[in-house]
Amino acid sequence: MADRDPGELSAADPASSRQASARGILRRSLSHIAAGTTDMAPGPMPLHASVYTDEARFAAERERLFLGGPIVAGLSGDCPESGDMFVFDAAGPSIIVMRGKDGMVRAFRNMCTHRGAKLIEEAEPWSGRGARITCPFHAWTFDNTGHLIAQPGKRAFADCAIGARDLIEVPCAEHLGLIFVRASGSEPIDAATHLGDFAPVLEQLELHRAEPVKKGVLEAGSNWKFALDTYGEGYHFKTLHASTIGQTHHNDMAVYDAFAPHHRISFPDRSLDAHAEADEADWPQTEYGGVHYVFPNTVIFFGALEPGSYFTQVFRLFPEGAGRTRCQFAVYAPFGITDESYRATVEAAYDGTATVVDEEDYRVASHAQTNLDHAPEDFSVVLGANEIALQNIHRSIAEAIGMPLPEARSA
Ligand code: FES
Ligand SMILES: [Fe+2]
Incomplete structure (x- = not known):
């Protein structure tokens, strides 16, 4: 994994800070595009299936994380x-x-x-x-x-x-x-301590300016962590999202930064390919930020509808039982609703995403949950080195609830 751009957090105002940050992500994205690589963990990580099915673990998560911990409301x-x-x-x-x-x-x-x-x-x-x-x-x-x-x-x-x-x-x-x-x-609640060194990254998003446009609930028939995992890797884009994100984004390619237990992960858009040979001075100026994960259950995606026109999506995932998830999904105009046509576009970003999440990501999660519920006792899933965000999420959750990850069959 490459280091973060040192300039990205020191810019004087949020907009130039977002631009510096996006430039750092773009630089790293283009190097992955050129080499066909992605940010990776040192190796794969087996994860015992009971992490998704065990009632005692679910009870500890609900107690320690969702009732006892600070949660984004x-x-x-x-x-x-x-x-x-x-x-x-x-x-x-x-x-x-x-x-x-x-x-x-x-x-x-x-x-x-x-x-x-x-x-x-x-x-x-x-x-x-x-x-x-x-x-x-x-x-x-x-x-x-x-x-x-x-x-x-x-x-x-x-x-x-x-x-x-x-x-x-x-x-x-x-x-x-x-x-x-x-x-x-x-x-x-000491929010500054909770966010730690992720705070300056979130600050760039100017979330205090975001104006809500549309909100709703998405349901998955899976453990909340299985649903959460779907936001942390681009390895499934080409297959699961063949007609949507798979068309617009590189498969299995991500720029990842840990601010443990939080993270930011960005998935390179295919439109970036056009700049692979260009001089850095000619690169487009964007503010694209990608997925910002606030531990333990909140995913904030800052993206562009079209150049210069942004939206913020917030997914907050909650367990409704060991094998059921309720996702509170909301879409915001990051810097306020400027006019009705912009509002309609941001609303469309809700509808389009809700359909993909519901019909693709949560569909797979729900079926997988049924399998995991009936898996052989020694079965472990395996998180690839390319699923680095997931590896760290599971480690952080296990640590926060004070329950070590169960012994898993080797990768
Ligand atoms: S329960 Fe009596 S006033 Fe609320
Ligand atoms: Fe997905």
């Missing part, structure tokens, strides 16, 4: 103004994320403190706005900082201090345009 643009709110319920308990009148984003259990009714009955990706939330059961009312501000029939609660019945707050942090929530537990 959305982007700043999902609740840009005071009073904006959205539901985040994919990690476990239903949570309301809302921006208060002081501009701060907070997260609360979507649970009335009277008798536990659900305040907002809609599921993710619901979003809305309002200065207050009124419980549908007996109309207790809370403001957008979680304070209980009205109780009908208040005299019946004479000994019940109103302040003691505010909404139950859960840890939440807004950083670099990402909103992180810890669904269970009270430890504050």
Whole structure:
């Protein structure tokens, strides 16, 4: 694996930083195109099939990663103004994320403190706005900082201090345009520490400017990690995506950078071939960034619809059981929606991608899961040296849940 371009993280403003970054990726892509190579791990890695099927491992992942860890609940643009709110319920308990009148984003259990009714009955990706939330059961009312501000029939609660019945707050942090929530537990979120040296790379994307265009849910009948694996290698483009990405992108070719446990991976477009012989000064100026993986379950793809016209796709994968995945998928206009025709193009980027993911990637994942569920006891899948991102994802997850990867048959 080549080193990152040293200039890419030091540019003064995000746009030139993205361009420097894209230039570094282009340089490495062209060298792979010329040599027919890809960034690789030192060797293949066997992975015991139980990583995808074991209930105890799934329980540990849900507990340690999805309930106990910081998870991306959305982007700043999902609740840009005071009073904006959205539901985040994919990690476990239903949570309301809302921006208060002081501009701060907070997260609360979507649970009335009277008798536990659900305040907002809609599921993710619901979003809305309002200065207050009124419980549908007996109309207790809370403001957008979680304070209980009205109780009908208040005299019946004479000994019940109103302040003691505010909404139950859960840890939440807004950083670099990402909103992180810890669904269970009270430890504050240190997003900068969580992102580590990946932060400057994400900062280039200016995620705080992204405006949502379309959101939905994709389902896979597979373990969440099998679905996640499909975002980390381009080895399947030519076969599985023969009529889509396989046409436009090089197969089995990637530029990969680890910022453990996160990573960035870019897949060279065939249109780059035209520049293979060109002088670097004549290369096109792009801001293409590729796939940005935020541990443990979020994939942010920054790409171009056409030169100069970008979109950001965010896939957040959640386990619904050892063998079921719910993916919250959203597409954003990275720097705001400039006009209706641009909005329509970004919307089309949602529809096209949702179809490919659903009918191709998740189809294969679902069938593979059935096989793995019934695989011989000693069966291991093998992650090739060319599937380096997957190797590192599985190692990082195993480490984070404190369960070593099971002994696997040698590659
Ligand atoms: S449960 Fe919400 S007001 Fe009664
Ligand atoms: Fe794919």
